[in-house]
Amino acid sequence: MILINKNSFTKHSIYLYFLLLLILTGGCNTQNKSVLSEIDFGKNVYVFSPDMKMEHIQHIADSVYVLQSDKHSEFNENRFALLFMPGEYNLNIKVGYYTSVAGLGQTPNEVIINGGVEAFAPPTYNGSVLINFWRSVENLTIVPTKDSTNVWAVSQAAPMRRVHIKGNLRLHDHGAASGGYLSDSKVDGKVDFGPQQQWFSRNCLWNSCSGGLWNIVSLDVLGAPEHQWPERPYLSLEDTLLIREKPFLALNKKNELVVKKPLQRKRMHGISWLNSEDKDYTEVNIVDFYIAHSNLDNSKSLNAALQKGKHVLFTPGIYKLNESLQVTNPETMLIGIGLPTLIPENGNAVMEIADIDGTTLSGLLVDAGLQKSETLIQFGTPESNHNHNNNPSYIFDLFVRVGGYIQGTTHNCLTINSNNVVIDHIWLWRADHGNGAGWDLNKAASGLIVNGDDVTAYGLFNEHFQEYHTVWNGENGKVFFYQSEMPYFVPSPEEWQHDGTNGYASYKVAENVNNHEVWGMGIYNVFFKSPVIVDQAVETPSHIEKKLNHITTIWLGGNESSEVRSVINGKGQSVNINNRKAVW
Template sequence: MPRPFLPVRTADHRRHGPTRRRGYALLGAATLLIAGLTSLTGAAGAASAQPAVHGSTAVRPAADAADCPAQSDTPDFGSNVHVFDPSMGDTAIQSQLDTQFNQMKDTNSAQFSENRVADLFKPGTYGVEDNVGFYTSVAGLGQNPDDVTINGDVTVDAFNASDAGNATQNFWRSAENLAINPSSGTDRWAVAQAAPFRRIDVHGNLALYPASYGYASGGFIADSKVSGEASSVSQQQWYTRNSNLGSWAGGVWNMVFSGVTGAPGNTFPNPPETTLATTPVSRDVPYLYIDSAGKYHVFEPSLQTNSSGPSWAGGSTAGTSLPMSQFYVVKAGDTAETINNALAEGCNLFVTPGVYHLSETLNVTRPDTTILGIGYPTFVPDNGVNAMQVADVDGVRLKGLLFDAGTTNSQALLTVGPSGSSADHASDPTTIQDVFFRIGGEKAGKATDSLVVNSNNTIIDHIWAWRADHGNSGTVGWTTNTADNGLTVNGNDVLADGLFVEHYQKYEVVWNGQGGKTIFFQNENPYDPPDQASWMSASGVNGYAAYKVGANVTSHEAWGLGSYCYFNVNPAVNNYHAFEVPDTPGVKVHDALTVSLGGVGTISHVINDTGAVTASNTTPTNVVDYP
C-alpha cells in the first residue's frame, strides 16, 4: 500500500511537514501504462540491426573538428523540435503549446512514455503561458537570456488532480536562456529531480513549490537572476549556483548556495541553509542560438574559478561560438553506427528529442567534443553494451542527455576516461551537465554502475542518477532493476555540484580520487531491501553508506549533504551510517543530515559513528562539521 499523506504545509510557510513520496500516484495505475509509446510527433531513433557484444567496439582514432564534413547552418531538427517565431502570433503558438502539454502533463501516462519534445523561441517577445510537462525542454534562441522575453509564465506545478497537490514526481523537464515577465508577478517552478532552471532572467518572484503548498523535491538553479523573492516553502532540498536573487525565503532540510548574490547566510541547521561565497570552478552549459541571418550556432562558455553571479550579469557570457556546420544533428533514424561515424569524422553532436537504442558503445575520443542534447534525448544500450565512453582528453562537454539502462546488464552507462587515467585537465576539464541516468521505470533496466569518472579535474554540474522506485508494471523490484553504484569517482580534483543519486543497491557514491569536492548531495537509500541479510556491506555493517570516501583518500571536502531512508518493503531494515569517510584531517564534511521518511526504517549514524539514530517521523539528525 502507498504510505498515507500527512498534512500539507500551511500558507504561513513555517510548517516543515513530513515528506515527499513518489510512488503513490503510480500504484494501481502503472498497469495502465503502455511501454514503447511512440514519440509525440515522430518515431524514436531506430536500433541498429547488428548488435555488438560488450567490449567489441573498436575505438576510432581521434579527429580534429576541422575534419567534420560541413553540416548545415540551418539544419532540419526533426518533428520533435518546435521552433517559434513572434511572427507566428501568440494565439497560434499558445494553441500548439497547449496541445503538446496535454499530451505530456499526466503523471500516469506521460512519466514513462517515449514522448520527447523541445520548444525553441527565436529572439523576440511572446505573450504566452507555457506549462512544461514531462520530457520537455523550453529554451530561448538568443545569445543572452533577455533576447527572448515571455510575457506570461513558464510553469511547473502539481498539474494533475491525482497528484493531490504533490510535485515530487515532476521530473525530466527544463527551462533555459530566456526572460520571464510572470503574469501574476510570480513564476512557479515546482519540480523534483532532473528539472534544471538555467540562464533565466525572472522579472519578478520565483516560487519553487506547488500552488497547493504540497510537497516538492527538487531542484537546481544556475546562471540565473530573480529580481524579486525566490521562495522554497515546501521544497525539501535545493541547490542554487552562480545566480543573483533579490532575496530567498524558506527551507525544509537542505538548501545550498554557491556563488549566489542575495543568498541567505550560512545558518545550517536552523534554518537549514548552507552558503558558499563562490563556486570553486565552473563552466556554464553550451547552448544553441540563432543569429540575425537565421544561422544556428552553439555557444561554449569559458571556464571560471572562484566565481559568483550569472555569467551574463555584465553583458554577454564569455566564451566561444561554434557554427552548426561543425555539429552532426542526431535525430530519428540514427543508430550507434551513424553516431560513431560522425564522432570519428570530427563532428560535435547536437542530439534532438527521441529514444536512441545503441547496439555499440558511443566512443568520444576527440578533445573538446561537444555533445548537446535538447528535449531529453535518451540513449538505451542494448545487449549489455556500455552506452558511452569518453577518452582521457581535454574539454569534452556533455549536456542534456538521459541514459536509460537496457534490460541486459551494462557494466557502466557512461565512463569518462579509461581506468588509470592520469592527464591533468585543470585548464580545460570535461563537464557533465544536466546528464541523467535511469535504472528501471520505463523498462526493467540493469547496469552495475551509472557514471564512472576516471579523468582528473572533471566537473559534474547537476546529475540525477536514479534506480527507479516506481514505474511501469514489472520494471521495478530488488531483483528486477538491479544496480550497484550511481557514481564512482577515481579521478583526482573532481568537483560535483548539484549531485542527486538515489536508491542504488550498494554504495550510491564511491569517491576514490584525491582532492575531490562536492557541493550539495541529495540521496534516498533503496526502498526495497527485502531483509537485512540482503543488504549488508562487505565490512559487515548494516546496509551501505550513501556517500563513501575511499579509505586511502587524504583530501576531500563536501558541503550540504542529505540522505534519507524509507524501507517500505521491510521497515526493520537499518542502515548503519549514511556517510563513510576516513578519519584524517584532510577529509572534511560540512552540514550533513539524515532523515527517516515517516519513520519507516532507521539510520543509526550520520557520518561514521557520529550522529544519533534517525528513526522519528521526518525529524533530521544533523552534523554541522566532521571531523
C-alpha cells in the first residue's frame, strides 16, 4: 500500500496512487470502464465507481483537499475534477480551491453521497470564509450524516448547482461570509444563510430558511422567505423569465458519455430535473468534443478544433494563449471541468465569439495577462445587430480575475456586443490581495461592458475595479442580483475623480438608454487608504431610477472620513462612519 502524507504529497503522486487503486480494486465496473477508458481527461480528473473501495476513494479526496486547502492554495496552479459514476457512496468529501465535484448521472438522484460534500473555513480563520473561492459541486444527491446538515461555507465563485440535499444546508462556518450562488437544487430541510452578506438562489426548493445580512435574493424559490425588505434582507421574486440550465456530463441510457444540454425555458417555475424527460435535453456525444489539455494545447490547436466544428472541453490546468480563440460556429460549447484557467500572453483576448446563435461558455476561470488587453472575453463586435431571441448565447459560472495569481492588467474583463446574451453567475474580480495586487499594479478600469440589447444577468458579482465596474449601454437589460465592492486602496480623493464627479459609481447605465431593470443590488465600500468621496453608488438616466429595485449600500469601514454620498443620482442617504447602511 502506498501511503500519502502531507509533506510528500504531490498532484503526480495522487495520479499514480489512483492508478494503483484501479488495478487493486478492479476500478470501474467493466461496462462503464470500457466507455471511459477511451477518453483521455488527463491526470487531474478522477472518475470513481461505487464498486471501488470507499476507503480508497476517501483517501484520494482527502489528499486532494490537503493540497488545496492550506494558506498557499488560494493562488496555486493545481486543478482537479472528481467525477462520480451513478451509484451510492459513503464518503465525507471536503472541497478546496480549484476542485470540482460532480455526478455523472442523468439526474442528481443517480449519484448518492452518504456523508457530505462540504466546504469549511481554513483552520486559522476563525470561521471566516471570505476567501473561500473557486470550487463547485453539482449533479448529485447528498445525504448528510453529521447533524443532518451539509456545510457549504463559501464566498464568491463557488456554485452549487443541480444538487439534492436530503437534510439541511448551512452556507457558513460561524464566521464572516460573502457568497454566493445556488440554483436548480432541492433541500429537504432548512437553508441557513447565517452571516452571509449576500446570496443569490434561483429555481430551488427548500423547506425553510434563516439568516443573511444585506441582500438575499431568491428567484422562483419555493420556500423562500416572504418579501421583507428593507426591514430584513429578503427579496423574493416569482418568475425566471428565460433560462437554459448549465450543460453537464452524464452517462446516458446507452451507457455513452455525453454532454446533456437542457432546453431553454421561458417563464420557468421550479427545478428542471424533478420531473424531467429525455425530450427536455439534447445530447452531444463526447466524441464531438475536442478534449483540451493544458500541457499539450495552445491557441493554434484549439482554433483548429473550433474551425472543424468541434466543441471544446477544457480539462483541469492552466492554458496560456498567444492568440484569441475564435468561435464562429453557432451553438458551439466551450466548457470546463476542474476550473481550467485561460491566460492571454500577448495582450489579446482569450476568446472572441462571433455574433452567432446559441454559444455556451461554462466553468471557466480567466486570468488577465502581463500585457494589457482591451478585453478578455468578447461576444460579437461593435457592429453586431442580429436578433438571437430564439437561441441566445449563455454564460455559466464564468470567473475572471485581474491580479492575485499574476500581475495581470486589462481595460475590461467581459464585453458583450451581441444581443440576447444570458449570464447565469459570473464573478469579475480585480484582486484586492495576492500576487501583483496594488493600485498601480493590477490595473483594470471595468469588469463588464454591455453594448447588446436584451441582455439578462442572473447573479452578477463585480468587484474592486478602478472606474465604473459595470457599464450598460444596451437597451432592455435585466439584472437579477448585483453585488459589488468598490476598490480598497484608492490613493487619494483627487486621484479618483472624473468630469467634475467624485469617484466612480459601481453601476452605470448610459444616458441614451430608455429601458433597464435591476432587482437586488448590494454595493459596499471600504476605502482603507484615504478619505475618498463618491457622489453616488449607481448612476443612471433619471427616468430609469424607479426601475432599479431594492438597492442597499454599506459603509464597511476604512478611512473614517470616507463617504458614498448617495445611493443613486444624488438621491438616497449617504453611507459613512455615522450611517453605515442606506437603501433605495
